[in-house]
Amino acid sequence: MSTHARQFEQVVVTHLSNGAPLCFPLHTIQGAKPGPVLGVSAAVHGDEIIGTEIIRRLYTQLDENELSGTLKLVPVANPLAFESLTRNTPVDMNNLNRLFPGDADGWVSEQLADALVRHFLTKIDVYVDLHSGGAVPIVDYVYIQNDESLSRAFNSPVLYRPAHPYEGTTATVVAERGIPSVTVEIGGGPNYEKHIERGVQGLLNMMRHLEMLPGAVVPAPEQTVVTEIASIRPHQGGLLVPHFGFDAVGCVLEGQQPLATIYNPQTFEELEVIRAPFAHNLVILMRGEVGKVSPGDYGFMIGNLDTAEAK
Structure with missing residues (x-):
């Protein structure tokens, strides 16, 4: 695989009290052909680390010569919570995924949310956010938000159509801009290999659905939609x-x-x-x-x- 079409940057948000910068990682893979900009994030909740491994494997398996469009990856959206393996940011004890679009003048979690919006969420055409059950529980379903066919293309056996979506999430930000959005909930706890591999295959299938990758879309299994x-x-x-x-x-x-x-x-x-x-x-x-x-x-x-x- 060529590397000239891959870029990595550490987006600086602020500096911590010990002088170290607080950054979030942003990978950009530019495909050889035109197409949409797909953003994928993980570890908005720091105890949900399976999404980070799913993104890492996706990164290593992709060939940008076969890619139509651009892939932007944020494998660790909340580095402070990832470090402590906690759902909330330990510095201010806030839940990052209830604070979007954030506030540049607010809590450190709000400043992080604001930076993620400005440097990532407003730079994409399609969005997938990876979540899990956390450090102990295991979960398995996909939200139906504003693009049901894309949600179904992850091929989860269970989908959820909520009557009232959570406010202040990454998905709220992109949905307000008319950007197709899918929130995936998969694995957690022991972080089983079967869930990691399903996550990778689900993302690849979504990319085929978006015509970002060649090949036929794998048809979904029998799916149950709970309300x-x-x-x-x-x-x-x-x-x-x-x-x-x-x-x-x-x-x-x-x-x-x-x-x-x-x-x-x-x-x-x-x-x-x-x-x-x-x-x-x-x-x-x-x-x-x-x-x-x-x-x-x-x-x-x-x-x-x-x-x-x-x-």
Whole structure:
């Protein structure tokens, strides 16, 4: 592969109290033929590192001589949160993906959001943002936002059409500008190889869909579109013992059966039983290993199959 069509820059946002610059990385791959500018980002939440590896593999596999258009990659959108493996920025404890379009005069997270908008999000024609379940849970679905065919082209078996999208996200910024946008939620926890590879293949298929790469678009598998997802957070902290392993993601559970039990790690007292909320439950995000849990942590996300769109 030639390298003259590849550029890398560290976009300086500000300087930290220790004098070190706060930057975010930006790769640009210029294709040999004209086409759209696709932006792909990861680690807006610093504990969602699987997207960084998906982008790294995409970068190494692409041949710009076959690429029509331009690819802009931000593999670590929030370097401070990535360093601490936390969802929020540790310096100001803000959730970066609720602060867009940011504020050059605001918190450091707001300054970072502002820089990402000015140097990345307003320089692209199509956008994909990679997320995951974080450091412990695993998740698997894709949002339908403003380009359903592009969302479907990632070939996730589950899609989510929210009634009210989150405000202040990267997707909010581009959607307001009429830019096709897809938010992908895949993997997390142990960062399994199968999720990494699915992520790479999903992006490549989206690029074929956009006619940025040659070859036929791989047809989507049977896909379920949910419109209702219950986010279940434990009321009690303690030792969480799941009733199912990570392989339950994507499975259907019938009835309000137990998903996990939380015990007091010192007294062994049973503190809480987390149950499936619907008659027909599609497991979308879950904790599949024994571990510590705090009150209010992400526990499970369950789709209601009874309100899902007809196939």
